[in-house]
Amino acid sequence: MVRFIHSADWQLGMTRRYLGADAQPRFSAARVEVVRAIGSLALARGCSFVVVSGDVFETNQVERQVVVRALDAMAATPGVTFYLLPGNHDPLDASSVFRSPTFVQHRPANVVVLDHPGLLPVAAGVELVAAPWSSKRPLTDLVADAVRDLPVTGDQRIVVGHGAVDHLSPDSTNPALIQVADAELAVADGRIHYVALGDRHSTTEIGRTGRIWYSGAPEATDFRETDPGNVLVVELDHGSISVEPVRVGTWEFVQYDAELAGEADLDVLDAFLESLPNKARTIVRLGLVGQLSLAERARLDSLLAHHGDLLGCLEAWGRRIDLIVLPTEADYGALELSGFAQAALTELREQAESQQEDGTVARDALALLIRLRGAA
């Protein structure tokens, strides 16, 4: 029986530009902290090692501070060995971070880079089958290459691979796609017993054997991910397997789209944002469309400012926001204009009805007019 943790896609060094000066450092720190959490989980679950199936680092050009912090986090649990596989983000090419002086110099003894394809014994009767990426554009199915000539022995074999599988990839011409059928055949032959895959950030089981898995990223990285923030605790015994997703992530990415047409919609939006738990570690992206009055717009701005202060990040600007702000008759009535000014106002109001670019400018001009008049 062997028990270990399957993780992948740490993407250490990744930044998110929409995060502010406050959220970005906390987000980065969390991505290192989750490594410590994985080490602790391994100890707690009696796992002797952790396999990380590629994309440990976001890029080979990652900042060196990120490297030493990650190594330090792994060094915190010396009894747990971390087997790191170079993936497409951090391939083992000439610029590989795994060969960098910083990494080599600071690598603790419990960190092993799977820098050669093929077998690596990790415990009595247990072998890893590594399929590391040596370049960003491999020309073959690296998992199949590593598995192809393996003889059947009594050992338990864990394949550590990275990349898209043919079942899920829309790009069938990619020669590096992992052929699920081949892997399943090898599992059926008893040449391998578990395939620990990385690249897909959501926890996903592949095929029908129950032995091929994407662990997903331990900490979310994007709004598109469906089930990130997990690691897999895998237990292999001859003939049986147990795979248990365990949540370790602390951050959430939330996408929320709404159409706003009045106070009631603003109430709903406010309630939704209010309902979010763990706000400081939640990144919210709003997609808002609709039409508001000047007063409603003011309320929206105030509402967003409030929740923006609470949330890890509230992204409510840019192209995803398509709100038209039109003053109401009451707004105009308060202006009390006459003569040429009234004529100019009428023209601007007509122009503001346009859905084109000049309509936007006219609406902005009207808002400005109301502001200037209000200051009088």
Added chain:
Amino acid sequence: MRVHRLAVRNFRGVKACEIALPSEGVTIVEGGNEVGKSSMAEALNLVFAYADSSKSTVIRDVQPVHRDVGPEVEVELTTGPYRLVYSKRWLRRPSTTLTIVEPQREQVTGREAHDRVNQILDLTLDRDLWNVLRLEQGGDLGQSGFVLPSLSRALEATVGADVTGPDEDDLWHRIVAEREHYWTPTGRPSAERTRIAERVEAAAAVVEQVKAALRDVEARTDEFARLESEAVELAATQVDLAATEAEALERLRSIDGIRREVAQVEAALRSATSDHERWTQLHTSRTRLSDAMAQRQAALAVSESALAESEPARADAERALAELASRRADALAVLRRAEHAADRAAADSAYRRRQIEIEQFRERLERVVEAQSELERVEPILAGASVTPEIIEALEAAHLELAKAEAAASAGAAAVSASAEVEATVVVDGETVALSPGSVHHLPVASVTEVALPGVVTFTIRAGADSRANAERLAEARESLTRLCQRHGVSGLEDARRTAAARADAERTRTDANKRLNADLRDLTVEGLSRKIASLSVRLAEFEASRAAVPPVPADLDAAQDAEASAIEELARRRTELGQVEAELESAQARTKELGITGAANLERVKMDRAGLADAEEVLAQARAEHPDVELEEHLVSSALARTEAEARMAEVSQALAAADPDTLELVAEAARDARQRGEASIRDNRDQRRSLTAVIEHTGEQGLAHRLDVAQTEVDRLRLEAERLEARAEAARLLHDTFERHRAAARHKYVAPFREQIERLGKIVFGDTLEVTLDDQLGISARTLDGVTVGFHQLSTGAREQFALITRLACAALVSADGEGAPVVFDDVLGWSDPQRLKQMGLALTVAAKNCQVIVFTCTPARFANVGAANVVRLTAEPSSDSISA
């Protein structure tokens, strides 16, 4: 607003002064310089502008000099619904008092009063209008500042447009300010926007830099991978090359035996070839000798034949030559005879010619002798007395005088005529005179004449006194004539005439003789002529002596010359004949000589060919003695056979060697060796490149480029967002501004018409009916047209501009002052530049304009405004009393 009363006290030089003003129409405040009329105008301004606490230099300037009193102003006015009295004192015991009379009575003092008045004015008075309607001497005559809320409202009301209040004007100023925040006056982005755009650009440049660095890393990484696979290929290639070289070397060793045999066969072949070449040379040499001898024989035959052929021609030529020489001798003899005949004919001809010459010379000599004798004859005549025509003339005169004297003597004297009856002799004055019967003898009696018949009687006849005088004259005349004749050697007049004629004759003769002498002598003398005759005679004699008798000398010169011509002709003919013969002879000589040379040459060639043939025969004989022809043939055949055999053997062993292909093997081995060495260099080079790339990649890796890109990209995004928002605000500000400006301009365009009409109505009074004005955006006059001629405002004279300044203000006031609105028009000392005619017209315009508004004119020259009808005149004196003065 209307001012009803204005009073000042202790204001500049004015102790106290007060004027009352009617609400409408023109008030003219007159007064000399320094009486305070300008002070009144100034006071009206200061009372509203400065609080009583003000210590401004403007206030201090109006304090009277050397008097410790504070200036005071009091004004009573109506503005809007308010009627009020407002008084103020500055500097000394300052105070402000406001008494509102209408609509509700109210009194306020101090600062509160000042503020209250300003509040009332702000509510009821267009302060800009108040300022614009005041014009001082030397003030700005420009046409700006008429964009006034009050004027705009008045104009809008006139044209029925919406009324625009002061709020709209305030809003407009805010809109302008907002636009200026984002745009420069020329419509370019403001400094803030430019700065943001520049920052976006700079940040984007940083992103591009980091991206480029990352692309470099990627390129280097790819290059490293390529070098790695190349290194593997290079190592494999080295192994292949070493194996190829070893195999080639092994095969090379196995073909050394074949090489040695090839060397032996090569030596044998060289020997056989050399032997055969020697016999071939000998054989060739023998053939050449035989051929040479045959050639010699042939040549001899040819030369002998040529010699035989040339001899007969030469003999013929020599015969012809001899014949021609004989013909030449004959022709020469004939020529000599002809020459002789010609010489003789020439001599004969000369002889006959000389004969004629000698005759001519003799004739000339005779004529010369004759002429000389004539000259000798006339010589004495010419040498004698010379009687010239002048002498003849003198003699004739003397003779005439004598005749005249004689006539006088005979006329005046007693004349005695004696007629003889018989032959008788009488003696008259001692001279005997024979008288014949019948004749009468006249005796003139000059003085005393004695006539005597000898012996018979003697008569003494005495003449009277006149007769004596005549007698004396006669004697003188005779004497004179006699003296002349003696001097010139003549006896009398007749003699003189004869002598002169003889001399003329002699001179003619001499001239004639000299002419003939010259003609005959020419360049000769008489002696010379004689010598020539003698010499010619000798030569003729000589010729006659030497000349043979036969043939006879031709009869005369003509015959001699004919004979000479015939002889010369004959001679020419003979010479031609000789020339022809000599030419033929020369030709024959040349041909004979040529044939002689050819014959000699042929003979020499025959000798030479014979000697050559003998030499060739000897050499061939010697060669045959050494190697007879038969032996030579045998050796040639045998040596050729030996060589062919050696060649066949050589081909055999060469083929064996070629089959082993040692060259290719050596090339293969060498190529493999070279390639291996090159491969080693490539491997070293590849290793060096990888090391160098590794160093660069590691160095770049330490820079955290991904993080830097993130930071830079974040900055760009942030700045772009900021710039977008700023641009949106700028566009909104511009749209708002442009829309408002357009409507504002359109509105102003509408209401500009009544203002222009008002200006033109007043202006036509001054400038005439053809006046038209053009107003600009600011409602100022930009140009005026008179009689169809348009002139820009700034090109007008100062006088005209001032007149327009007044008219514009009056027009403005007339429009805004309906119903007691507007503000008073104040002119201080204006129209200094107008001529009397214009002053008169301006007076009319003022009268017309002031019907609905209040116009106050301060002037020190009342005459300027004499034409203002129905004006209220206030006259200020130098020392105004404290009493009120009113119109």
